[in-house]
Amino acid sequence: MENIIEVNHLRKSFGSLEVLKDINFNVEKGEVVTVIGSSGSGKSTMLRCINLLETPDSGEILVNGVNVMEGDINKHRSEVGMVFQSFNLFNNYTVLDNCVLGQTKVLKRSHKEAVDKAHQYLKKVGMDEFADKPSTLLSGGQKQRVAIARALCMDCVVLLFDEPTSALDPVTVGEVLDVMKQLADEGLTMVVVTHEMGFARDVSDRVVFMENGVIVEEGKPEDIFTAPKSESLQRFLGRFINQN
């Protein structure tokens, strides 16, 4: 299988705090990878580095074999979709225009083509009937589904999710996870930073566990959840099971 994402020796510090210490990490085409770990372990920073929302201090990141630090950053970013914890829909646009804006301004599609595509993906996430509503009037789960549609409209090769359900209540978490499951089944390449252990166990092809800026353990979900090798992962999962 070809690698969509290849991360080699990635390092990142904020001031004196070393957040990522020599991260090596690959994602194959069509693979769904979840990244778990406690807050402050560097999961989100790693994800944000892949989309260059944070600039790595050293190391290289290849997307589709191309080094993202070289060449057109904006072209690279349009290929890598990102879904945020706080949704970040454009507040000054309707649901439809949220999905159209990037297509017409970045990909230079005609307005009609962009609108057709937007409707197609809004249908997929079950939000097409809200197309003409202002994005500020939606509930959290609805906003996140629109945010997913917005990213899909850019025909991204991989979709990054940065704790997509952490700002949602337990009921609406389900509606977003359903959409993500559907996308996973359709073969979309996804990297999901999440605290939803159920999603990590049931949907992902591979689970990556991070702690203190390093990848401690990675493997198939059944191995990670039933036979964790490292002590820190056992501790992390133990705490998670106690909570539930």
Add this chain to the structure above:
Amino acid sequence: MNLIEVISVTNPNMIVDAWNVFIKYKSLLLIGVRNTLIVALIGTLVGLLIGLVIGAIRAVTQNKEASDSAFIRIIKKIGYLITSIYVSIFRGTPMMVQAMFLFYALKPILNWNPISAACVIISINTGAYMAEIIRSGIQSVDRGQSEAARSIGMTSIQTMRYVILPQAIKNAFPSIGNEFIVNIKDSSVLSVIGFSELFWQAKSIAGSTFSTSEPFLVVAVMYFILTYATAMLLNYFEGRINHTKSSFPASQTVEDSTY
């Protein structure tokens, strides 16, 4: 002369006299109103344009990013310094002084008349205030908005134009409107360069009638009507901006959901 002054101070019929002044000099006063409104409107609109450009530059250059190269850092520093000088000077000196200095200093070169000078001076002055209003408006927009725009590949200029500035202007709308009201009043200082706005008309009426309080009472009422009507109008627009036409409570959308 002395007698007239004393009478005018203690004039028991001041309101009636003021009304008579208004009737007699109506056409002059209305020209004053027109000129005041023109200069206030031009000053606010052009000032807003200046403020959008300068304010955007200030917001961008103030924001230091780790990914900036040394060259970009220097450019940002210079950009911030230059705009700071502009804002500090025009906010830090009275518009009356700016008007006198610029009008006479540039007269040999531009050979301009008071009305065009007044428009230019009030625009530059308002621009300095608008720049700070827009800058704080931009900084009040959630950081996630620009991250989302950048994450789908929009350039920083596209992000500013299509996502950040529209929201910044909406947030700053009350302050922008306030500048218009301030300009209606403060344009009176432009009478010092002989621009015949409302205050200047009152002064010339006072000169020909030998009474001061009555024309200025008239003008005070006229200024108040102008600013009050403007405030009402701005309130109306503010309400329109904040209530989008398909307004409904967020909770309602959940029940409509197909999920």
